[in-house]
Every structure is written in C-alpha cells, then in structure tokens.
Amino acid sequence: MARRGGSGGAFLSLACLEAAAVLRGARLETPALFFGAALSERLSFFITSSVKTPPAQSLLDWYDRHRRILPWRSGLGQKADPYCVWLSEIMLQQTTVKAVGPYYHRFLEKFPTVQALAAADRDDVLSAWAGLGYYSRARNLHACAQQVVALGGFPQTVAGLLNLPGIGAYTAAAVAAIAFGVPVVPVDGNVERITSRLFAVEDPLPGVRKALATLAAGLNKDKAAQARPSDFAQALFDLGASLCSPRSPACGLCPWREHCEGHKAGIAPTLPRRAAKVAKPVRYGIHFLVIDNAGQVLLRKRPEKGLLAAMTELPGTDWRMEPWAQADILPYAPVQAEWQHCGMVKHVFTHFTLEAMVYAARVSHFSNQAVASGFLAPVTDVETLSLPSLMLKCIKLGLKTLAV
C-alpha cells in the first residue's frame, strides 16, 4: 500500500520505523505479494499500532453543530429504535438518502414494528419496495424480520447481527454502533473515501478495500470516540456526505484538515483511486404491451431467482447479447395481434445495458391461454403495480404509441 505524506518518521511513530519500511517497500512489490497471507497479518498489526489517527473530538464537535436531521435519526443522546435503524440501513445500502426518504415513511406506516413486518405477506413487502432497486434486500428484509421475531429481538452484537440475512459487515457494524452503542466503525463508501484521504492511500479500489477497513477500524481508538459510538459513526457519514464528498471536497471546512495527509499532499479530491473499469456489454430484449377493451394489460411474474427476481414484467423475449431480428420475435408475442413498433427503452443495470424494444397492440379480449401465461391488471393501476423502473418505462412508451 502506498501512503504519501512527508517522511515516514513524521507520519508514523518512531517505534514503528520498521513498519514504515515495510510499507514503503511494499510500493515496489506486486499487489498480490503485498497482500499475501502472512505479510497481510503483520501489516494489520503495524498499521493499527503505528498509524496516527486524527482526534475524534474534533469530528464530534463538528457533528454536534452540523449534523443532518434525517427521518431515521434520533435526537442527540436519545435512544435509537433498533427496528428503525435496521430498516434504514438496509434501505440505504447503495441508495441515496433522498431516494430512501419516501420509502422509509411508507414502510413504517405499513409495517410499524418488526413483528408486523414478519407477519406480512412477502408480496406486500416486495410491493412496498418496488422502485427502490436491489430487490434481494426486500426478500432478505422479510426473512430477517421473521428470524428477529423468533429470536425475541435484535441481536446486540456485531457477530449476532452478521448471522442475519441481508446484514453484512457494514450493516452489522452500523446497527451495533447506532442502535446499541457498540464502539465499532462501519466501513461504507463514505468511510473508505475519508480513510483513503486521511492516510493518503493511493492504491486503487477494490484491491485496497481490506487495508482501508483496517485503517478505518483505528479511527475510534481514542476516548472521545469510545464514549459516543453512535454519534461517531454517523459523524463519519455526515462528513463524507457534506464535506469529504467524492468530487470536490470542502477541505477548508473540514475539522480534520490539519490531520489529513491527502489534503496536505494536495491529492484529496483524487482519492480514493479506482482500477480502470471494463466496458458494460449491451443486451437486447423485446417486450410486448397488450391491452383489451376493458383496459386490462397482460403481465407476468419473473422467476424467483436472478435479475429482478419475483418482480412483475411485460411478456417478452429473454435478454441476449445478439439483437433480435424482426422474424425471430413473433413466437414470443403473447397473443396474435397487429403489433405496433413503439421504439426502444435503454436501461442501465450494474453490469450491463439493456436495449429493450417495445411493441404494443390492442385486442378485444384475452384468450384463456393468454391469461394463463400471466395475469391481468387494469392499465390505470400501472403506477401502483410494484413494477421495476424498467417496466414502467416500457409501459409508458407502449401507451404513448397506442394513444395515437
């Protein structure tokens, strides 16, 4: 791991010059060798025992003055509700505060307690999640609620929380710290960014992720942080969200600016570095919108596993790497009709881009066979049908064509 910042002596304690030598030397080695098993353990020790961490009190003072007011956040010194903390943490995984807000309120209204959530139908939970993305979170949320009820409440340790579905290293630490006052540092994208800047770590993600987590774990070692584990964790989130932002951090306002090696070296805005990414492949699919005289649209449910698992979709082809020829697609049409070409919907998933061609038609009524291939729903209910965003786009495009 390459860490910048003047002489090793100023940055690392004198007792650990050997560690500094190891760290400097490591820059010259291949990443694979550097993170080799034995060496990695030695480095974890050296890092946690030798790295000078910034004063937690400075951050906490800043937090007390500038902390954000969020729906799931309790008042300073107030006790947090574990159910609310957990629910918000799951929703906030890879999801912005702004997007979560309405979902969080709706969810609490529908499922006010973990018992209510556990007792609910899974489809109702999925429905309340529709549009938020990463739908495995909703399935795991429901399963987790049932386990929590069976356990008689939320586990109050990181290890106990880690056993629950949908809760990984980050969420376990976040719930433990925020809901139960356990002095741990949850490492999310904010904390990775802050840590890489504080210690001027120039090696790229995702390879350097483990090393950043080790460095981050040392951030709460002083007394001030130990006294306020919940506030310290949330202070890091707020710092990452409002000052130590990805593109143009406001280093001049940062309570840790005098302790930040990245800032001192003038490279803070460029951190963390990332390995060059590969281009996303394009996949091609066709989807069909059919409406009968009663204003009903034919839909179907996707398979239980895989992309958009168990969510609702328009009937259509699979999504393949080769574009579909006109002649290939008729067998996939759910009914015989005068199909009108509506255009293309482009949708970007994490690992590929989908170009979905949409065809639309009207029929007087659906045959039993057609209905058996899926289910019918009033087209006026499209907004409330628990549809993934992609399908909402396809339907809107199809409706536009039919209306003409």
Place this chain on the structure above:
DNA sequence: AAGCCGTGGTT
C-alpha cells in the same frame, strides 16, 4: 472471489 444485483442524481 469476482460477478451479480436497480435506480436515480450529479457532473
């Protein structure tokens, strides 16, 4: 363990 899993906002 690298690939899979959504969506919306920003630059």
Place this chain on the structure above:
DNA sequence: TAACCAAGGCT
C-alpha cells in the same frame, strides 16, 4: 452524454 456514485450483500 457517459461515467460516476450512493449508509453493500450474496454466491
């Protein structure tokens, strides 16, 4: 526009 990114987890 295309890339980037958000309080990541699972397999």
